[in-house]
Each structure stands twice: as structure tokens, then as C-alpha cells.
Amino acid sequence: MARNHLLISHYEGIVDDEEFLLLYDINTSPNLDLPYDLYERFDFDGLDDDECLSEFRFRKHDLPLLAEVLQIPDKITLYQRSVCSGLEALCLVLRRLAYPCRYADLISTFARPVPVLCMICNYMIDFIYETHNHRLLQWNNQVLNANALETYATAITAKGSPLNNCFGFIDGTVRPICRPGENQQIVYNGHKRIHALKFQSVALPNGIIGNLFGPVEGKRHDSGMLRDSRLLDDLQRHAFSPAARPLCLYGDPAYPLRLHLQAPFRNVRLTPQMEAFNSSMSSLRTSVEWLFGDICTYFKFIDFKKDLKIGLSTVGKMYTVCALLRNALTCLYGNTTSKFFDLEPPALQDYFE
Secondary structure, eight states: HHHHHHHHHHHTTSOOHHHHHHHHHHTTTTOOOOGGGSSSSOOGGGOOOOHHHHHHHGGGGGGGHHHHHTTTSSSEOOOOOEOOOOOOOOHHHHHHHHHHHOOGGHHHHHOOHHHHHHHHHHHHHHHHHHTTTTTHSSOTTTTTSHHHHHHHHHHHTTOOOOTTEEEEEEEEEEOOHHHHHHGGGGGGEEETTTTEEEEEEEOOTTTTEEEEEEEEETTOOHHHHHHHHHHHHHHHHHOOTTOOOOEEEEETTTTTOTTEEEOOOOOOOOOOOHHHHHHHHHHHHHHHHHHHHHHHHGGGGGGGGGOOBBBBHHHHHHHHHHHHHHHHHHHOOOOOOHTTTTOOOHHHHTOOO
């Protein structure tokens, strides 16, 4: 932009030749001059179904529906006046998150300069997070109401759970990030020996991530995350069947024993019955690990730690958005967890209602 102004100023005689050459050289853009204008503009109608599934993780006919339930506006205007359609912006952020890539790699598909691609992607991350984060970060009555909790407990019991009032599973996950330049010890996880952020997740037997808390520093313990999330308070208020029977989550030995939170037996000597209980619940609890894996499998960008630089990128926000999009995928196509427990996830429109 500065060079264009210089060209106009030189043409109108405001600056002489010597000044023009000096200023033109000083105002060299740090961005590569990539020929984005040589490519055709993004054409959604020209894409086929398999291409959409590979590039954007959703089938072609489902993408307009996803844009609708996410409440993405039909037209998006950025702060520097670039304009794009909501569907193009959604496809861009899905393509960016689907696999580690540079913005320069997206020029051939979207025919826009790198700074504009970056602004569109950041706008979409912010928009989806600010509009829908409450579906994960707060108690979501849409999927955690009394009737739904009773259905979850019945499905888990049918798979052999010795707890007949368990409606879901809780666990923490450690997400590696690029080593920060400052305060490295705060995000260093001594158990995994990596720099990381941590999240706490509640997995439901229909394959939906029912609740998410984070990010917190990588050094934090799971019990500390539980306290800070105030999830126990929510459980005490809401975790009851329609008949007022207390329902619970099940977690690993790091979690305390409460009426609404159960964990394995931790006695020095376990009886055969205790061992059988631990073994049975452990085999069911792996469902939460499947969901953690699904997020990174479908949105691999958040699994490439060299691009996850706190202070430069909204790493925690991106993980939350990916969890929301993973829930959207589950609503449309199901997943391993929902098939294992033989329980259908909610419809996409119902989840985002």
C-alpha cells in the first residue's frame, strides 16, 4: 500500500526521482509477493463431495448447514475492508485446522493474499468461539438435562458398567505447544516432559464432548483443574435423574471421591471384586481418550506444536473451536464412542439450538 502511494506521489511530482528510489526501497513489504491474482476465486459449487470431505472434513451438502447453525453471516467484512462470503470463510478455517499448512499453501484454493487469509481465519476462530463457547465451557442443558443423563447412564450400564448411575467420563489431556521464550517453567509438564497446555473434558456415551475446561498451565494437576473448573458445583446442582437419583462421572485415580464423582479403588490390597470393578470401568473410560484422539485426528493443526506459539497464536481458543467442530462432526456422522455405546448423538440443529 505504501509503495502504491509512492508511485502516485512520484507521478504527481510530489517526490523527485532520488527520494522515490530511496523511499521505495525502504518500504519493501516483509511479505512475499505471491501471485494470488493468477488463481481463480474460491468456487464452492465447483468442488465435489470427496474433495470437501478431504479438505474440510465435512461433506459438501453439510457445509451450508454447518454455516447456518454456527450463525455465520452471509457476508463478512474485515477491518481493512476485505470482503468474503461466510461459506468461503468457514471453508478456509476448516482447511487451515484440518492439517498443518502455511497460509501460502492456501493461495491456490482461495486466491487471496496471505495477510487477508490470516485475518479471515482469525476472524472465524474468534467468531465461533465467542458465539458458541458456552456449549462447552458452561453446563450445556441441551445435552446434559436430566432425561439425557438418565439415557447416558442406561447406555453405559448396558455395556457392563458396575456403576448403574454413571453418565459420563472425565479426564485431562496434555496438549504440547512450542517452547515459549519466557516463563517456560509455568507451562512445562514434568510428567510428559514437554511444554504444554492442559484441558479437562467430560465425554458422553453418545460421542459428544459434554464439557470442556481450559486451557491451564501444563504443570497443573488434574485435581487442580477440577477445582478451578467448578464442575463439582455444577454436578451438585444438575446431575440427577428425572426421579432425583444422583448421577456421577467416573475418572482416574487423580480425582477425589464424591457423590457425583467416582474413581477406581485405591486400597493397598484390592479384593477380586475391587479389581473386577476397576478393570470393567477402565475399559469403558477409554472412551474419553477416543474423543481426545478424534479432535487431533480430524484437526491435525492443533497437534503440530511448532505452530502453537502462545503469545502469537490463540492456542487455547483454537483447541476449543476444534472441540466444537468435532462435536458437529459427531452430530452428522457419529464416531467410535457413539457406536461403541450404541447411542445416537443429537442432530446438528438440536445441538446448536
